[in-house]
Amino acid sequence: MSFRVLVVDDSKLARMAVAKALNALRPDWTRVEASNAEEALGHAKSGTFDMAIVDYNMPGRDGLELAAEILALKPGMPLAVISANHQVEVVTRAREVGATFLQKPLTEKALNEFASDAAKRLPKSP
Amino acid sequence: MNEFVEQFVIEGRELVAQGNDDLLGLEERPGDKDRLDGAFRALHTLKGAAGIVDFVAMARALHAAEDALSAVRSGNAPVTAPLIGLCLGCLDQVGAWIDLMQASGDIPEGADVAADDLVRRFTDLRSADAKLLPRHADPSATAAGSSTISRQLLEAQKLLLAERSPEGAAGRLGSAGRVAANVLRHQGLDTTDLESLLQTSLLAGDAALMAMAIDRILGSLAEKEPDAPGMLMAQPPDTTVRVDVERIERLVRLTGELLVAKNAVGHTARRAEEDVDPRQLAVALKNQHLLLERLVGQLQQSVFSLRVLPLHRAFQRFPRLVREMAGSVGKPALLVIEGAATEADKSIVEAIAEPILHVLRNALDHGIEDAVERRAAGKPPTATIHLRAARQGDRIEVAVEDDGRGIDVRRLRKVAQARGVASAAQLARMSDEEVVELIFAPGFSTASQVTGLSGRGVGMDVVRTAVERLGGRVSVSSRPGVGTVVRFSLPFTVMMTPVLTVEAAGQVFGVPLEAVVETVRVERTAIAAVGAAQAVVLRNRTVPIFDLGRALGAASGAPRAVANLLIVSVGGQLGGLEVDRLGDRLDVMLKAPDGLLAGVPGIDGTTLLGDGRVLVVLDLGAMFLNVQV
Amino acid sequence: MTEPSGKRILVIDDANLVRRFYRDALEHAGFQVDEALNGVEALEKVLGAAYDLIVVDVNMPQMDGFTFLETLRRQAPPVSSLPALVISTEAAAHDAAAARAAGANFYLVKPVGQELLVEHVSIMCGLPT
Structure with missing residues (x-):
């Protein structure tokens, strides 16, 4: 089953890192990238992805606000908020908005867990 | 170089610049939440980037900086000059590491020592008892021996041992002794003496014995001296340029037109094989030549435009450097930059930083009075230096204007004559404006006292030489008591x-x-x-x-x-x-x-x-x- | 996961997430970690097992961190001489002084990142660099 993943991070390097890990784990999945909240919401409105990986630390709207907005448009969609800081507040708020928290730098193991879990939750025909 | 390292270098440089900018803005307005968030984000994203390329030492140093700003964000710490200074220092180090990464494509060796040092300094700042830390300078101490956390821990045990309450005294002494011994163990040092001393002090119920032993250990730990201010670190020239999409699209369009023109020439060549009227052929070739000439001209222009950079690239480090230099000569000064978005050829932007810095250094050293003299002259104690840039036709005009004491023309005449720069007769014929220009004469320096900033045996003649090499001109004008303006006129582009x-x-x-x-x-x-x-x-x-x-x-x-x-x-x-x-x-x-x-x-x-x-x-x-x- | 350090740490905090956070960091660095929700529970633990270091929060129900430390220091050795690291939300200097008066060996202000925590704990346990 192939899915489309939205990767939101203002750092291209970080997006490259996620892309590399995703390619290794799920070579058949495709990626949509966004470097800021506006682009990400644009994708969310046109509905071009099945799950999202959002960086917490971005200029303007932070990743959690963006996550909440994406989930308001696509309730129940698998979404991971990633941050280098394993701060209690971020972890708690991520759970509150219904997102998974993943620690940066993203390990393949953590990403794999998220991806498997997401694939299980999604309807069988994307 | 792998693509990750390549992107790391590009992004890293941008983030360092952004972080510098926000930190300086934050220092000016400590309450500015946007600046604080911006600086924090820059450090955080840099840390993330370091993690991606497995540069553990850099991530550790940035983590310490991030923690320090995090404390400010949560209202647990104030914005202080040492905090900003240390964060800036951390970014300097990161910049140096990025340079090394770019040069070698690999994580620099020995980064751990520098990272440890930064982490230690940040921990210093964080500690509520930071003020009490000793500042011994023992050059024999190793980097590991000067570990600040270790020192702080030892200081804290000393304080704990000074507690007077009889309740729990033995517990305090015992735990302090354990921690002190563990710090020694951590440093790879022998603990036998300390542990037998702990037993003695426990038996005697005398915490002071233990405190004195800790003091002796502390005495042998040291801290590193900071670098001299006002030096531009040698930076390798950028091997990448960021180009806006519009410029690339213009190149793509031109490439398309060139392809069409090439095909037309091919067509004409085939016709030439078919015995066509040579005059017809000549007309076609002439038209195609004209078209190619126009397109190649445009292509040349477009390619040159790729090398265009904003002067900001040269200016961005100046606020920092002025701040450091002003601090080191004890003359508070503010640098105000206008027109940093003005663009010029990459080679001009890269080559102009050093001459301008030299002029800024001169202004701080000689032009600007100390606070006492300024107050007596009815000026605000903080001096202002304006750095202005603007495009004028095909030239870039840059001016450095200070509000200092101006150039003492009478003294300058004397010095010029004494040093044989001009004869008495020549000087007599020269106007004040002409005399002021003599500061650019080779070997001319009016500094009556060698200072930390300009006392490097280089004069303004070096500035003139550097500017003329670029095809530029430099001039100076001055008004006594009001200030000095040094003007650079530079070509927009350099044909090498x-x-x-x-x-x-x-x-x-x-x-x-x-x-x-x-x-x-x-x-x-x-x-x-x-x-x-x-x-x-x-x-x-x-x-x-x-x-x-x-x-x-x-x-x-x-x-x-x-x-x-x-x-x-x-x-x-x-x-x-x-x-x-x-x-x-x-x-x-x-x-x-x-x-x-x-x-x-x-x-x-x-x-x-x-x-x-x-x-x-x-x-x-x-x-x-x-x-x- | 780093190889086991052989050092045993007791983390005392009433917030589940915070304990979890410290536990993750310390276990990852090779420490063996026990948890206690408050001072009362912590006293039971320190009297029942040998620890190398205590990491303790200040504000907790039943018995706060300072009261716990004062009680700890009045116990018989070797329990009384257990090194203790206080982690507080208060940056005020008087709080650091209060922690010291209670018998704390060191004091850190939140937020404390994982690396900073591990670094302090490692040195306080005497682990080599």
Whole structure:
């Protein structure tokens, strides 16, 4: 089953890192990238992805606000908020908005867990 | 270099610049939440980037910086000058690491030591008892030995041992002793003495014994000296440029048009094979040539525009440096930058930073008065230096204006005469404005006292030389008590000519590289006289020889057995230039010959070398004009 | 996961997430970690097992961190001489002084990142660099 993943991070390097890990784990999945909240919401409105990986630390709207907005448009969609800081507040708020928290730098193991879990939750025909 | 490291270098540089900018803004307005968030984000994203390329030491240093700003964000710590200074220092280190990464493509060795040092300094700041930390300087202490956390822990145990309450005294002493011994263990030191001393002090119920032992350990730990302020770290020139999409699209469009033009030429070529009317063909070729000429011209322009950068790239480090320099001479000063978005050719932007910095340093050293003198003159204690840039036609104008005491023209006249820069008679004829310009004369320096900033034996003549090398001009004007303005006028772009240097008759000359075909060594016997001239036969072609040394009137002793010949192509003809030695390849900016050299045949132009010498570039066409065979 | 350090740490905090956070960090660095929700529970633990270091929060129900430390220091050795690291939300200097008066060996202000925590704990346990 192939899915489309939205990767939101203002750092291209970080997006490259996620892309590399995703390619290794799920070579058949495709990626949509966004470097800021506006682009990400644009994708969310046109509905071009099945799950999202959002960086917490971005200029303007932070990743959690963006996550909440994406989930308001696509309730129940698998979404991971990633941050280098394993701060209690971020972890708690991520759970509150219904997102998974993943620690940066993203390990393949953590990403794999998220991806498997997401694939299980999604309807069988994307 | 792998693509991740490449992106790391690009992104890292941008983040360092952004972080610097926000930190300085934050220092000016400590309550500015946007600046605080911006600085935090820059550090955080840099940390993330370091994690991605597995640069653990850099991530650790940035984590410490991030923690420090995090405390500010949560209201647990104030914005202080040491905090900003340390964060800036951390970004400096990160910048240096990025440079090394770019150079080697790998994580620099020994980064751990620098990272540990930064982490320690940040922990210093965080500690509520930071004020009590000793500042011993023991050069023999190793980096690991000066571990700040260890020192802080020891200090904290000393304080704990000073607690007076009898309740739990033995517990405090015992735990402090355990921690102190563990710190020694962590440092890889022997704990036997300390542990037996702990037993003694526990038995005697005397915490002071333990405290004194800790004090002795602390005495041997040291801290590193900070670097001298106001130095531009040598930065490797950027090997990447960011280009906006519009400029790329213009190139794509041009490429499309060039393809069409190329196909048209191909079509014409096929028609030429088919016996078409040559006049028709000529018309088609002429039109296509015109089109190609226009397109190539546009292509050239577009490609040059890729090398255009905002002056911000040169200016971005100045606020930092001015802040540090002002701190080190004890004269509070603010740098106000206008027009940093003004664009210029990359080579101009990269080369202008050093001369401007020199002028800023001079302003702080000599122009700006100390706070007492300023107050007496009715000026605000903090001096202001304006750095303004603007585009004027095809030139870039940059001005550095301070509100200091101005240049003392009377003193300058005296010094100029004393140092033989100008005679008394010359000086008498010169206006004040002309005298002020003498500060650019070689070897002229009015500093009556060598200071930490300008006392490096370089004067404003170095600034002038550097600016003239770029094809620019620099001038100064000053009003007593009001301030000094140094103005730079720079070309928007620099056309560099590659030359090969050659030596003849003890002098160095440049030869335009585009004319050079090859270099050969031939036996003297192979050179034959042809009429009044000399020539050599190379691959069945007779090549006339021009002996540069003899033409320069060098007292030619016995000619060398083997001649060094530079075979050049002049107006479709080959010629051999005999020289004593071949030098280096240089990219230089050619200036039309002026002064004594103006109108001398055989000289194409001149250029200033890095050491201030003038390199004469030869006009080969004129030289070989009379050497036909 | 780093190889086991052989050092045993007791983390005392009433917030589950915070304990979890410290536990993750310390376990990852090779420490053996026990948890206690408050001072009362912590006293039971320190009297029942040998620890190398205590990491303790200040504000907790039942018995706060300072009261716990004062009680700890009045116990018989070797329990009384257990090194203790206080982690507080208060940056005020008087809080650091209060922690010291209660018998704390060191004091850190939140937020404390994982690396900073591990670094302090490692040194306080005498682990080599």
